Every structure is written in structure tokens, then in C-alpha cells.
Amino acid sequence: MNDHRETTPNCPLFVGLDDEDLAHVLDRLQPQSYEEGAAIYAEGDRRQQMSIILSGQCEVVRIQAGGDRQLAVLDAGDVFGELSFFDPAPHSATVRALVPTDVLAFLREDYDALLAERPAVAHRIAVNTVKLISDRLRRMDEWIFELLDTPGASLQKQEWRDFRAKLYSNWHF
Numbered sequence: 001m002n003d004h005r006e007t008t009p010n011c012p013l014f015v016g017l018d019d020e021d022l023a024h025v026l027d028r029l030q031p032q033s034y035e036e037g038a039a040i041y042a043e044g045d046r047r048q049q050m051s052i053i054l055s056g057q058c059e060v061v062r063i064q065a066g067g068d069r070q071l072a073v074l075d076a077g078d079v080f081g082e083l084s085f086f087d088p089a090p091h092s093a094t095v096r097a098l099v100p101t102d103v104l105a106f107l108r109e110d111y112d113a114l115l116a117e118r119p120a121v122a123h124r125i126a127v128n129t130v131k132l133i134s135d136r137l138r139r140m141d142e143w144i145f146e147l148l149d150t151p152g153a154s155l156q157k158q159e160w161r162d163f164r165a166k167l168y169s170n171w172h173f
Contacts, residue, residue, distance in 0.1 A: 010077035011052050013106075013128050021121045028114060029104040034097040041081060041095045048108035050085040050129075053078050056101025060093045073098070082129050085111070 014022055029052070034040055040051060043063055053076050060080065061068040071093055074080060084091050085108055115122035 012132050016124050028110040034101045038097050041091045043094045045091045050081045050106045051103040054102040057098045
């Protein structure tokens with residue numbers, strides 16, 4: 001059994017799981033180690049895998065001409081890969097180890113098996129993932145609104161309004 005209960009207490013994916021369910025989930029996860037600078041995911045990959053950092057630190061970057069653009073720095077307990085885990089679209093960024101880093105990999109096929117065996121546990125993980133994504137989207141909205149409140153951002157304000165209108169006009173209730 002992969003017993004990582006002591007090293008995953010702050011992982012948002014596991015909120016609401018009791019010890020037995022957590023042990024069952026952790027037993028399915030695959031430990032992986034990466035050296036400093038190693039790419040864990042590369043932008044454009046289509047791998048359906050969500051990762052939880054056990055130790056170390058990673059950066060999320062977009063590869064651009066003229067140098068990489070750092071989007072985030074992730075620490076122990078953080079999760080990444082959740083968008084492509086549930087939607088088989090390519091990864092939108094590269095995740096690299098900034099220092100030697102250990103992660104737990106949650107493969108989509110293992111989630112599907114969990115869904116068949118313990119649907120309530122799989123549902124809890126899905127709900128926790130939605131909350132994680134919602135929190136990130138909320139922080140992104142706040143950051144964008146702060147950015148748009150800066151002097152000289154009138155063109156960007158209209159572009160943002162147009163983008164949001166397009167985003168929400170495709171929702172059908």
C-alpha cells in the first residue's frame with residue numbers, strides 16, 4: 001500500500017474523505033520523482049493525469065519566443081493537471097520541477113476504476129476538483145479586474161467585456 005496520508009493532509013482533493021477511503025485512493029496513486037528542471041507535463045501533452053506535489057516545488061510556464069513566462073509556482077499539497085484530467089484536451093502549459101520534486105500521479109483510468117468501485121469517493125474527488133478550479137477562476141477574475149482598474153486600460157476593459165459576453169453566451173440553461 002502507498003501510505004502517503006501523512007504527506008497529503010493539505011491536498012484539497014481529499015477534503016471530506018475518511019481514513020479508509022483516503023487509504024483506498026492513495027493506494028491507486030503512483031509516486032514519481034523529478035530532478036530539478038525536469039518537465040512533468042509539457043504544453044500540448046494529452047496525458048490525462050492529475051498530480052499532487054508531495055515535496056519540492058514546481059513552476060507552471062507557457063513557452064514563448066523570447067523566453068518562458070512563469071504563470072505560477074506550486075508547493076507541497078498543490079494539485080496540477082486537473083483540467084486535462086477531466087477533459088482530454090492538451091495541457092495548456094508546461095510544469096517543471098524547480099527543485100527535486102516528488103509527486104503522486106492520479107491516472108484517469110485509475111479514477112474510472114475508483115468510480116466503478118466507490119462512486120461516492122470518486123464523486124467527492126470530482127466535487128473537490130470543481131471547487132479547486134472555481135477558486136482558481138475566482139482569483140483569476142479578481143486579478144483581471146485589478147489589472148483593468150489601472151489607468152490606461154480602457155481598451156482592455158472592452159476586450160474583457162467582449163470575452164466574458166462570448167464565454168457566457170454559449171451557456172444554455
